[in-house]
Amino acid sequence: GENVEQHPSTLSVQEGDSAVIKCTYSDSASNYFPWYKQELGKRPQLIIDIRSNVGEKKDQRIAVTLNKTAKHFSLHITETQPEDSAVYFCAPGDSNYQLIWGAGTKLIIKP
Amino acid sequence: GAGVSQSPSNKVTEKGKDVELRCDPISGHTALYWYRQRLGQGLEFLIYFQGNSAPDKSGLPSDRFSAERTGESVSTLTIQRTQQEDSAVYLCASSLAGVAGELFFGEGSRLTVL
Numbered sequence: 001g002e003n004v005e006q007h008p009s010t011l012s013v014q015e016g017d018s019a020v021i022k023c024t025y026s027d028s029a030s031n032y033f034p035w036y037k038q039e040l041g042k043r044p045q046l047i048i049d050i051r052s053n054v055g056e057k058k059d060q061r062i063a064v065t066l067n068k069t070a071k072h073f074s075l076h077i078t079e080t081q082p083e084d085s086a087v088y089f090c091a092p093g094d095s096n097y098q099l100i101w102g103a104g105t106k107l108i109i110k111p
Numbered sequence: 112g113a114g115v116s117q118s119p120s121n122k123v124t125e126k127g128k129d130v131e132l133r134c135d136p137i138s139g140h141t142a143l144y145w146y147r148q149r150l151g152q153g154l155e156f157l158i159y160f161q162g163n164s165a166p167d168k169s170g171l172p173s174d175r176f177s178a179e180r181t182g183e184s185v186s187t188l189t190i191q192r193t194q195q196e197d198s199a200v201y202l203c204a205s206s207l208a209g210v211a212g213e214l215f216f217g218e219g220s221r222l223t224v225l
Binding site: 031036043044045046051089094099101102 | 152153154156159167202211213214216217218219
């Protein structure tokens with residue numbers, strides 16, 4: 001079955017700096033690559049996703065890059081702000097199976 | 112409704128009792144998921160419903176857990192003879208497009224088993 005790993009498990013950055021979280025997966029059939037954000041005590045919410053025919057996607061301060069050959073995709077957050085503090089989950093999947101969730105990365109933004 | 116609705120939001124029960132958790136998905140969403148999230152942990156898949164297809168029950172941790180869904184509407188997750196390790200937040204999510212689309216989560220039902 002699919003094996004998904006996120007790195008790092010915890011990331012602490014200075015406000016205004018950039019943050020990068022990497023997700024590696026094992027199933028070459030995966031073709032959908034979302035990132036979810038879960039603030040403390042809240043529900044997970046999709047922040048950005050990418051499909052396998054695209055290498056990069058941007059939405060204001062966040063971006064996702066995909067390397068299908070190496071089987072990894074990354075979340076990039078620029079100009080980090082206090083409200084970016086949360087746990088971020090990757091959840092790759094394909095059209096025939098479940099999304100497989102990573103263990104999460106806790107992002108801490110230091111003032 | 113405007114979003115996924117779950118009830119109860121909080122449930123405290125005694126070990127050995129049965130509990131039922133309810134999820135109202137977004138109208139028109141054919142896919143519905145149940146997840147378990149223990150404190151400080153990731154999402155653990157429990158069960159997936161897609162339209163009128165047979166549900167994917169591969170994530171249910173034991174036969175004490177069961178779930179039903181009537182058509183494309185409300186779903187209930189039942190935990191029989193609750194144990195302390197069942198304490199967690201149970202999250203429901205629905206999706207328009209199935210596994211390759213955005214999941215919309217409810218606020219969750221926090222279960223505490225004493």
